[in-house]
Amino acid sequence: MKLKLIHLALAVLCAAALRSHAAEPVYQLRFDAGELKNTGSAGGEAQQAGILSLVDVVIDADLGIYAANLKMSANGSQGGALAFPESGSRLQLGGLSDELTLAMWVKWRGPHAHADKRHGLVSTMPAKKDAGWAFSILEDGRLQFNWVNEKGGSFRTSSASLAENQWTHVAIRWQGGEKSGGLEFFINGEPVGVNEKWTGGGPIKKSGLNLILGVMDEAAYLPLNGSLAEVNIFGSALSDENIRALAQAPRQSALPQEPARNVAKAVRPPRMVFAHYMVALPTAGGDASVEDYKREIQQAQALGIDGFALNSGGWTIEKKIPSYKERTRRIYEAAKQLGTGFKLFISADFATKLNFPEFTDMVLSFRDHPNQLKVDGKAVISSYKGENIDLTRNARTAFTDENAIFLIPFLRSNPQAELPSQELVEGVFRANQDLDGFFDFGAAGSPQDLCAATKRMAGVWMGAGKVFMAPVTPYYRGRGKNFRMFESRGFEGMAMQWENAINLGVDWVEIVTWNDWAESSYIAQFGTPADTQFWDDHYGKMLSHRGFAEASKHYIKWFKDAKQPAITEDRFFYFYRVHPKTTPAPDGRFPRGVENAEDRIYATVFLKAPAVFTIECGDVSARFPLEAGVHHVSSEFAQGTPRFQVIRDDQVVLAKTAEMPISGDSAWGNFNYFSSSNL
Structure with missing residues (x-):
């Protein structure tokens, strides 16, 4: 009996050793803390x-x-993807004896989002x-290689097929030189067979392209309608x-502490769009009347905007x-008199x-006003740079029980950063978990950087079940010491x-x-x-931003x-x-960031x-054949007054000569954008 026990113990130890010495993945994405760090042997970041x-x-x-939710374009033909830089020389399977194992958790939402039969998981295809x-899911849920x-x-x-709308572990094992059993599919850790006899498929023709997740090829075509987690790629x-061990329940994440319970059950408020209103800068001037504010509210509501966030610093x-x-009282009164449900x-x-x-007086003065925005009966209050007075702690101490407020501020990170990293975003969250939500005041940055920062913040705050308010900004060009542009x-x-x-x-x-x-x-x-005349030229000559406002109407409704x-x-x-x-600008200077400006229409x-x-200006013309839908186009810059046309079936259906000429002699526009429309 003792000898049998010794043999059994040795067998267990050997099995454990085999498991502990399994090959290290070349690429591994665990998405910890929302990051795209590759914890596999190749290192780097997706x-x-x-x-x-x-x-x-x-x-x-x-x-x-943490998981990566991959979303698709409006027509479903393209979508979000993750690529491993400098991976084009790895795992190309160009040798007869090359091997590959792909294993990951996937939540497939089904075939309805795009017409093609394939939803890409991992690919090196052009x-x-x-x-x-390429490794993909077919429209009936079967796996394909x-x-x-x-x-x-x-x-x-x-x-066999995987089910829709539930997390499933999928894997494929490839041995290019094997004539029997060289390709096998796995679902939830168990082999599920291959539709045709395997007779060996290597070596594969190398593409030299980076590995890409979530789509079928380098063009991000045929995307996955779903999410990925715990991605492992072995050579x-x-x-x-x-493979069965990888298909066990995924490890748990430590941050935030209680998201799994809260996210699924959280009751989200209705989607709404607000505009950040500077109480210091009314369109009609500092002495704007209730009637003046009514006109601004009506202008906002015509775009689909639900309310104003009233930025106010010098309260008294x-x-x-x-x-x-x-001024704030007049704005609230204007909304009340209109009776259109505009929120403030x-x-x-x-x-x-x-x-x-x-701040306390701000809350108490308007919390019971009929146009005050409320969530769960609590007045919504936001802020800019609330960390300057430790707003979270002070507000939670002062406003409790039936006097509680719904606090959704913008707070800067420590150290301060206009575009905070994932680490800084999580630091703000850890220090302010008592908040009801968070606002990202994002304006100073390129659109790409603003989107990335918003994603980092949304992932943390919404992941913890909090309300998140994202920014959308048309353009940014500061003045004085803040003379910069994006x-x-x-x-x-x-x-x-x-x-x-939206995504x-x-x-x-x-x-x-x-x-x-x-x-x-x-x-x-x-x-x-x-x-161009506004506020007696206090801010210099002003330019219309009408196009930014009116083009947003489509996206406001979409959102x-x-x-x-x-x-x-x-x-x-x-x-x-x-x-x-x-x-140069009228004062002879150039704004910081001017090197990234593009002289285009x-x-x-x-x-x-x-x-x-078509776009015509001076001696420049451009012609764009376009399908139905929304398109962003541009032409070369030239002196003159731009003219635009829409032509269908050889007939001009829309035409407009712009209101402002382009001149090389004077920068009176001070690097601001001019925008308008065909109307």
């Missing part, structure tokens, strides 16, 4: 590929760990699919036992007449000398931010801003597109309805600076049917 901002790394409510290999060798393309499929053929500063408190909430600006007693490529950058918010599924959007004339981030209209609106009429919007970037075109769109 990067977004395909269509920008369609990969959302958040804590999954079912798994309780767009032409004339080299490389495609490859190209010297004889051409081939594939095998699994004999060897794992045993059945080791005596030299401001009327005081910011009185205070956004306390602690970048000034605003103190907590003034290229938006006309409306293209704003559209990118709208789609980012992330955030609760609210706050347009940054309605009326910050100093930073040129406004969408409010102060006159006709041809008008609120969670469905892309049909285009029922042809429209176009145009955007350009009225001078080249080589002409941009247009965003909405077409109900295919047509040709």
Whole structure:
């Protein structure tokens, strides 16, 4: 008996040793803390590929760990993807004896989102699919492996299918030189068979392309309709036992502490869009009347905006007449008199000398107003730079029980960063977990950087069951000591931010801003597109941002309805600076970031049917044959007055000569954008 026990113990130890010495993955994505770090032997970090901002790394409510939610373009043909840089020389399977194991958790949402039969999981294939290999899910849930060798393309499929809308572990094992058993599919750790006899498929024709996850090829075509977690890619053929071990329940994540319970059960507020309103800068001037504010509210509601976040810093500063408190009272009164349900909430600006007693007065003065935005009966209050007075702690101490408020501020990280890293985002969260939600005041940055920062914040706050308010900004160009700019490529950058918010599924959007004339981030209209005089030229000559506002109407509806609106009429919007970037500003300076500016004429075109769109300016002309839908196009920059046309069936259906000429002599526009539309 003792001898048998010794033999059994040795067998267990040997099995444990085999498991502990399983091959190390070359690529491994665990998505810890929302990061894309490769913890496999190749090191490095995965990067977004395909269509920008369609990969959302958040804590999954079912798994309780971070997962990558891969989203698709509106027509479902392309989607978000993750690529491993400099992986083109690895795992190409160009040798007869090369081996491969792919293993991952996948939540497949089904075949309905795009018409093709394949949903890509991992691939090295080019767009032409004339080299490389690809692992995918078919429309009936079966797994498929495609490859190209010297004889051409081939594939095998699994004999079993995976279920829709539930997490499933899938794997494939490839041994190119094996004539029997060299290709096997696994579902939840168990082999499920191959549809046809395997006779060996290697060596595979090398594509030399990086490994890409979530799509079928390098063009991000045929995307996965679903999510991925715990991705492991090995350069060897794992045993059945080791694949079975990978299919055990995924490890749990440590941050946040209770997301798995909260996310699934959280009741989300209705999707709404607000605009950041600078109480210091009313369109009609500091002494704006209730009637003036009514006109601004009506202008906002015509775009689909649900309310204003009232930025106020100098609440009771005596030299401001009327005081910011009185201006705020007039805005609330204007909304009440209109009776259109327009919502308002205070956004306390602690970048000034605003103190907590003034903040308290802000809350108490308007919390019971009929137009005050509320969630669960609590008045919504936001802020800018609330960390300056330790707002979270002070507010939670002062407003309790029946006096509680719904606090959703913007707080800077420590150290401060306009575009905080994942580590800094999580630091803000850990220090402020008592908040009801979080607002990302994102304006100063490129559209790509703003989208990335928003994704980091949304992943953490929404992952913890909190309300998240994302920013969307049209353009940014500061003044004075803050003389800097960030290229938006006309409306293209704003559209990118709208789609980012839509794809992330955030609760609210706050347009940054309605009326910050100093930073040129406004969408409010102060006159006709041809008008340039405003506030006695206090901020210099102003330029219309009408195109940014009106083109957003489509995206506001898309966001609120969670469905892309049909285009029922042809429209176009145009955007350009009225001078080249080589002409200095009126004070002789150039803004920081001018090197990234592009001297081009941009247009965003909405077409109900295919047509040709043209841009002409000076001696430059451009012609764009376009399908029905939304398109962002641009032409070369030239001196003159731009003219735009929509031509269908050889007939001009829309035409417009812009209101402002482009000149190389004077930069009176001060690097701001001019925008308008065909109307």
